[in-house]
Amino acid sequence: MSAPVALDERALLRALRDGDESAFTALVEAQGPMLLRLALMHVPSRAVAEEVVQETWLAVLNGIDRFQGRSSLKTWITSILLNKARTRGERERRVLPFAALRRRHEEGRDEPAVPAGRFQGRRGSEPGAWARPPVEWSEPSERLRGEAARRVLLEAIAALPPRQRDVIALRDISGWSAEEVRNALDLTETNQRVLLHRARSKVRAALEGHFEAEGGAP
Amino acid sequence: MSVGVADELRCRGLVELITDYLEGVLPTPDARRFEAHLADCDDCSTYVEQMRQTIEAIGQIPPESLSAEASEHLLWTFRDWRGSR
Numbered sequence: 001m002s003a004p005v006a007l008d009e010r011a012l013l014r015a016l017r018d019g020d021e022s023a024f025t026a027l028v029e030a031q032g033p034m035l036l037r038l039a040l041m042h043v044p045s046r047a048v049a050e051e052v053v054q055e056t057w058l059a060v061l062n063g064i065d066r067f068q069g070r071s072s073l074k075t076w077i078t079s080i081l082l083n084k085a086r087t088r089g090e091r092e093r094r095v096l097p098f099a100a101l102r103r104r105h106e107e108g109r110d111e112p113a114v115p116a117g118r119f120q121g122r123r124g125s126e127p128g129a130w131a132r133p134p135v136e137w138s139e140p141s142e143r144l145r146g147e148a149a150r151r152v153l154l155e156a157i158a159a160l161p162p163r164q165r166d167v168i169a170l171r172d173i174s175g176w177s178a179e180e181v182r183n184a185l186d187l188t189e190t191n192q193r194v195l196l197h198r199a200r201s202k203v204r205a206a207l208e209g210h211f212e213a214e215g216g217a218p
Numbered sequence: 219m220s221v222g223v224a225d226e227l228r229c230r231g232l233v234e235l236i237t238d239y240l241e242g243v244l245p246t247p248d249a250r251r252f253e254a255h256l257a258d259c260d261d262c263s264t265y266v267e268q269m270r271q272t273i274e275a276i277g278q279i280p281p282e283s284l285s286a287e288a289s290e291h292l293l294w295t296f297r298d299w300r301g302s303r
Contacts, residue, residue, distance in 0.1 A: 019299075019300035019303060021293075021296060021297070021300075024296050025293075028289075028292060032283070032284055033281030033282050033283055034281065036282040036283070036284060037279075037281060037282045040282060050284060050285065050288045053284065053288070053292075054288065054291060054292060054295065057292055057295060057296075058295055058299070061295070061296065061299040062299070112230075112233075112234070113233045113234050113236075114230070114233045114265075116230075119228075119229060119230040127228070128228030128229060128230040128231065129228060129229050129230075129261075130229045130261045130262075133229075133261035133264065133265075134261065134264045134265045134268055135264070136264050136267075137268060137271065140268075140271050141271075144271060144274075144275040144278075145275075145278065149275065150275075150279065153275060153276060153279065154279065157276070168276065172273055172276040172277055173276055173277065173279050175277065178241065193237055193238060193241060193243070196237055197234070197236065197237035197238070200236075200237060200269060200272060200273060200276075201233070201269075203272050203276065204268050204269055204272040207268070207271075207272055207275070208268065
């Protein structure tokens with residue numbers, strides 16, 4: 001069960017427990033940007049997100065003596081943040097759907113990656129083939145880097161059900177491995193992949209909408 | 219299992235398998251079918267390319283940083299914590 005903790009991580013832990021300020025600053029620099037990015041996806045304002053990050057670091061410091069190193073420090077800190085951000089986000093929104101319905105919705109197992117209406121039905125000449133196929137995006141590399149597309153991306157990610165949002169943020173924004181994400185979010189291998197696929201499919205659809213609205217002309 | 223239309227990978231099925239394919243978890247025969255379909259279908263190739271472009275664009279979202287004030291506050295939190303040990 002307990003994966004070996006990397007040597008430098010053990011040294012880092014010891015320094016933190018000894019109250020080494022530069023070790024703390026280095027850790028904050030390494031993990032801070034991602035924590036804030038994740039917090040921002042759960043709570044309505046930057047001010048609240050910064051509070052969640054502060055609370056997370058305090059919890060990290062207070063829990064550091066009990067941290068066993070069963071997961072990596074990064075995974076442990078991220079789980080703390082996600083718990084706090086979720087609780088805070090729910091409190092701020094005050095909407096709590098039934099747990100079972102929420103789970104279903106979050107996993108999105110029943111939803112297709114692409115709406116069924118875009119494929120030919122049984123009576124089409126080629127059932128299951130595209131009826132309204134995707135149109136190639138013109139100049140995607142420049143346009144996807146632009147301000148407008150980035151806003152669409154962030155909004156699409158923010159609109160995802162929380163678990164899909166966490167998986168895509170950790171995998172595709174932060175570049176975590178599937179295993180790290182499974183550990184931090186306590187997911188099975190299949191769940192992790194289903195959530196990631198739903199999330200990516202929806203973000204692609206949002207970008208498609210954006211490209212279509214802007215028209216083919218650059 | 220019957221062999222035939224049900225075993226043929228349609229566009230509608232392919233779009234469900236992209237992440238499995240990219241993650242390398244499709245069993246080899248399914249991966250070969252996936253590739254064979256793509257080789258033959260421009261629309262699905264476009265779709266898969268857009269998924270790749272989406273993943274790449276997400277990877278380029280710049281990191282966020284704490285405000286100077288919040289970083290300062292954090293440092294004081296650390297010093298308080300150290301002082302209380």
